[in-house]
Amino acid sequence: MNILCYGDSNTWGLRPMIGDRYVKEERWTGIIGTLSGGRYNIIEEGLNGRTADETDVEEPFLNGRSYMTACLLSHRPVDWLIVMLGTNDVKTRYNKDAEQVADSVCLLVKDMKRLLDDRQNERVSVLLVSPKSIDERILGDSAFDEYSIKKSRELGAKLRSRSEKEGWMFLDADETGAVLGEDGLHLSGDGHRKLAEGIFGIIDGIGRQIIRS
Numbered sequence: 001m002n003i004l005c006y007g008d009s010n011t012w013g014l015r016p017m018i019g020d021r022y023v024k025e026e027r028w029t030g031i032i033g034t035l036s037g038g039r040y041n042i043i044e045e046g047l048n049g050r051t052a053d054e055t056d057v058e059e060p061f062l063n064g065r066s067y068m069t070a071c072l073l074s075h076r077p078v079d080w081l082i083v084m085l086g087t088n089d090v091k092t093r094y095n096k097d098a099e100q101v102a103d104s105v106c107l108l109v110k111d112m113k114r115l116l117d118d119r120q121n122e123r124v125s126v127l128l129v130s131p132k133s134i135d136e137r138i139l140g141d142s143a144f145d146e147y148s149i150k151k152s153r154e155l156g157a158k159l160r161s162r163s164e165k166e167g168w169m170f171l172d173a174d175e176t177g178a179v180l181g182e183d184g185l186h187l188s189g190d191g192h193r194k195l196a197e198g199i200f201g202i203i204d205g206i207g208r209q210i211i212r213s
Helices: 028-035 064-075 098-119 136-140 146-166 189-212
Strands: 002-007 041-046 080-084 125-130 169-172
Touching (some): 028 041, 028 189, 064 098, 098 125, 125 146, 125 189, 136 146
Parallel strands (some): 002 080, 125 169
């Protein structure tokens, strides 16, 4: 089973304060692979700074929409599409409220699913993950302010309602017990494990239901 994980630095596995990358076995993507006993082929598509659809003037390649088509068509067939975005979209320079961020993320996911439905025979399942909300420790980073923190905390409920409307699976990272590292932005090692366990529980549970039926 091919699982495509599309996200930002918390999917890439950036280590807080240090800036290097957790090793594969420590990243939530890698942990899911381990938990599956090798039954799942995990495709890691995380990029530091990636947004749902905002374009950074200095780094335009961070726009998740602009890379979407090449990414999906490269990795077909995709059985599960897991998307965890939104943290970078709450940055002050993008001037979006939580509703607008949720709309951007969900429109991206809808278009990703539509593309896969059109270009592969296999049915793709969608899991939308609301990222772990940031906290006050991030305020030393000029890209974020207190309103960014507020928006990130509001995002989970807004993404949940949209997921229910679309019929997607949903997970709020704030409800998994995942914790952030010292920078208030990136998942700690334990945070990666908690998130992986939450995601694996959903995917493996659905898979077992399909086998039984």
